[in-house]
Amino acid sequence: MDVSNDPTFHSDLEKGLDLMWSNKLDEAEAFFHEHRMNKTRHALHHAEVLVYRSMITELETDRTKAIEALNKTIELAESSLTKLAKNLQDPTTKNEHLDTRIALADAYAVLSTMEVLNESRVRGLLHLRKGWKIYQEILDKTKQEPYDESIIASVKFGAGLFYFIIGLIPPGLPQRAAAMAGFSGGDKELGLTFFRESYSHGGIRSFLSGLVLTFNHLIAAPSIDPSTKKLVIEAKGIIQSGLSKYPEGSIFQAMASVACMEESDGQGAIKYANQSIENCRHLTSEPSLFLRNLANAYSIDLDWKNTEIVLNRLYTKTIEAQKNGKVKNSWDLPWNAIRLGSARAMLGDSKSAIELWTMCRDSNAKDGWSSGSIHFASRNLANGGAYAMLELMLITGYFEKLVTFTTNERREEILALIEKLSEKAEGSHDASLVKAPKPATSSSWFGFLSREKSPKFNSVPIDNRVAYLGLTGIVLRFLGKEEEAVRNFEEILELDPHMNDKMYLARSHLQLGKFYFGKNNSKSTFHLEKVLKMSGYPFENGTKTQARLYMKQLGTYNSQEETYSEADLQK
Secondary structure: OOOOOOOOOOHHHHHHHHHHHOOOHHHHHHHHHOOOOOOHHHHHHHHHHHHHHHHHHOOHHHHHHHHHHHHHHHHHHHHHHHHHHHHOOOHHHHHHHHHHHHHHHHHHHHHHHHHHHOOOHHHHHHHHHHHHHHHHHHHHHHHHOOOOHHHHHHHHHHHHHHHHHHHOOOOOHHHHHHHHOOOOOOOHHHHHHHHHHHHHHOOOOHHHHHHHHHHHHHHHOOOOOHHHHHHHHHHHHHHHHHHHHOOOOHHHHHHHHHHHHHOOOHHHHHHHHHHHHHOOOOOOOOOHHHHHHHHHHHHHOOOHHHHHHHHHHHHHHHHHHHHOOOOOOOOHHHHHHHHHHHHHHHOOOHHHHHHHHHHHHOOOOOOHHHHHHHHHHHHHHHHOOOOHHHHHHHHHOHHHHHHHOOOHHHHHHHHHHHHHHHOOOOOOOOHHHHHOOOOOOOOOOHHHHHOOOOOOOOOHHHHHHHHHHHHHHHHHHHOOOHHHHHHHHHHHHHOHHHOOOOHHHHHHHHHHHHHHOOOOHHHHHHHHHHHHHOOOOOOHHHHHHHHHHHHHHHOOOOHHHOOOOHHHHHO
């Protein structure tokens, strides 16, 4: 039998995948459960249904089940490969052998992600490396021999995933270290090309390929880069196609919500985010992933009351899950506490905000992400945290999305909000602080790097002044008041010796690099290079990604000049 173009090769899987994308997770799990012990593909997709559930609920118990199923998939795949290898002359067996190897590599890739989320980074990287090696061999093999088109589409998805992941590793030292560990040859753009080909084929990996594309276009690719506008259009087309086929598919509704946020459409974002949660009503646990997205949607709409309500649901769920042993992740509780406290501060409930920030500061969490949350909580406790919610939006990229794709009337509203908050933030309007004597000591982000429990903060007024200048500067820039914006960012640079942390310093260099882009490219390059050479502040990789994009357009990018902090590389 010639199966080089057999459209039915994966047809026995389609019903189960349709159930999964339609949010019918119990039915999808049952569908693949029946043959999970003797069919590798069924075992893999049974495990992936469990993975999808665990990503939605963010419960340790669900993640443990998914990891167990993935390990069983690997065992079955390896056993099946031994049997299939005895009869590779038969075309059907040859295709099944390659498809089993693909399933094995995919299982390793997904397992590595689960293990990293479980804070087993070394084991996760080892499994990722195994999967990457398999795909390198598969790519060579498919260049030499013909295989079923459905299998090739699966190859494109899996290889694309590895190219994409490895291509996301920051240039310079991180990439060289990754190459030494066996992760060489990453190419993000090639990965995206493979995803597009897999998506267009329409096979079993079609919509998963499309979802990875939307993740890149709406989340991984910074929206402030002009070249990403066409990516947003492509992402919206994929999302619409997904919603047409799976109208109750929460993941497509969640991505539609993110697409609305990308264009500062708060009401649209809220509508889709609520739908994604409503369609999970049959789950035994609230969908943390989609709750977090809904909170972001309300914050984009400047609806702090509903932001607080959703974040409280998320925080309460985390507390209960930890009590019941269903969540052990160290970063979950501090991050949810810092966000809920910041939302309550926006509503004027400073007592509750202080209690939540104190709990976060005193957390026993030890991972790199939580170190940033702990330092941020300490900073809020020291300076009052008036700007805390807007600063969190700035760190996560939502503040710039808010002011980029909106009206000037809305931007003026945001400026008025900042002015109102400044009344509670000592020093916000004190322009004389730049002349203050340099502090005798400065913690910088040493507390962040060393995971110090209570970092010292030397000048509350300066912290608040820098936050005020940074936030208003971004809004002024998009209002067309560029000279005022530049003065704000330049004053921040002058305040450098007095700062307790360097987050705004790096972002000011970034904003100035953007301002001079196309006007004075040498000045633009100067400021963007400063961003790449700075390290030791929280979430620095996102800031550097933006600087890198602009420098590549200028033709002045040199990866050898980048530096990274250990804490940021951990994430």
